[in-house]
Amino acid sequence: MLSQSKKDTVLRLFNQGKNYWQIKSRTNVELDSIGSILEQSIGAIFIKALNILKISEFYYLEKPFVQFFNELYGRITVSTYRKYCNFFPPCLYIFFKLNGINITFSDLTYLKTKKELRSGFKILVQVYPEYFKRDKQQITLLKITRIIKTFQLDQVFTKVSNRLFTLLCNKLNTARESTVAAAICLLTNILLGKRHPSLTELCKYLRISTSMPYIRLKKLKINNIDFNSLGGLQSSSSQIREIFHKDKILNQFINMSPETIPNYVIDSKNSTIYTYVSKEDVNKIVKLRTKDRCSIKEITQKVKLRRIIISTILSDKLKDTGSKYSTTHTYVSKEDVEELIQLRKENMSLHTIQEKLNLPKSRVSSILRGELENKSKQYKVNPFSIIYNKIILKIQPRRAVINEDDCYTFYQNVYKKVKKFTKYRNSSKLAPFTIFFYLKSRNVLFTTSDFIYAAGITQEEFLKGFKAIYPLCGKITQDINKAIIYSLIDLI
């Protein structure tokens, strides 16, 4: 009887793409036993593959896969493919294809080379003619549905894309399912003047090249209009809209009344881009800018609209942005400035003002400096704060729980340990390294080179500072594995 750990090792090696002989030589398990271990674990192997491919949303397909696996395995007679290590990868590929899951040979190269996968695929589909009879249109529709779900697209998108699918699926059916799905979604976005999801995002999700939907759409001919004669698709969006103008179902969405939905028109040099933005989105954008103090860049990420559109909406809705402190980083209204001055006059600390107005400390300080010029020295910003904010801005820690004050306390503790009259007694020299270790201790993800870039120091400075400061960090670095840290340095 084999131990559980041995079984686990067999499975692990299998999932790393090792063949029977390699597994045998590593574990001393007989070939027959390897076969029976794998036979009992097909479901687990499938789940593992989903994890490796980072598509865990398809866990629910485990049972159908086991069923498909057995069905196909029962038909295969070629001895090479009677071995699970050769059979599993192409089998998985075919199953994914049939279920509309986006996959390429390259994704499975952790198991087999592309060439091996291709020949395996050919052998397997010979005994599985159903593959060629698969309902391509149904799979395409399934892909579009998954796109809508993944990118959280609205009802309008759903209706327009479904209508386009019915209109065009016969004209596009020579291409692969993913290409058709991408082409339909791209066209939907062009008709609605939307840019989310972008072509790049879409194609990345579908694992196809960005040029595919273009090539497909360029070959379209509708009502004697040749898409190939249109030039760029985005720039001829109005002509494309004209083409579908006669379709009643599409028309109600293409020409939505401006009263119900704000329709922002952005003029660029050569073309006019009509962009559909819902009321909710406009309100959200304004709220993000004024209440949450997001930068334009952050807003573009949150509402998935182009910067030019965000900017147009904001300058339209916030006509008071004339405040000289309303920089592109953080929005500051005139009222904010007045309140800020008032609070300061009431002897409130910078820290409290910062919290109350939800503004970065450096900004509060710079406004005060500007407003109370003669007292500017009094409000000088701590260099630590400037460096901290600079690094955080570039590193962009996402969900990590970090706090400037915590980091500053840590910085002060380290500062106390630094010998007098050495260069790290200079706060701007010391700060980057304390911030580095602080962020590492909070599991913030970033590469060392990114950090070096963010801190604006040279590699040499980083290495020297790292070695000098690491021993002074005490408790906080105990959580960080020393080996990992040093391996990071080697990567530079």
Place this chain on the structure above:
DNA sequence: GGCGTTGTGAAGGTACCAAG
């Protein structure tokens, strides 16, 4: 083997923001 079709990856082009 030649030919057309389908598909890839990368470079070119454009527009913008942020900083100097």
Place this chain on the structure above:
DNA sequence: CTTGGTACCTTCACAACGCC
């Protein structure tokens, strides 16, 4: 006002494939 960085759209050269 210029410049560097970034993100996106579009095109291009070429590869892989299937058909004859």
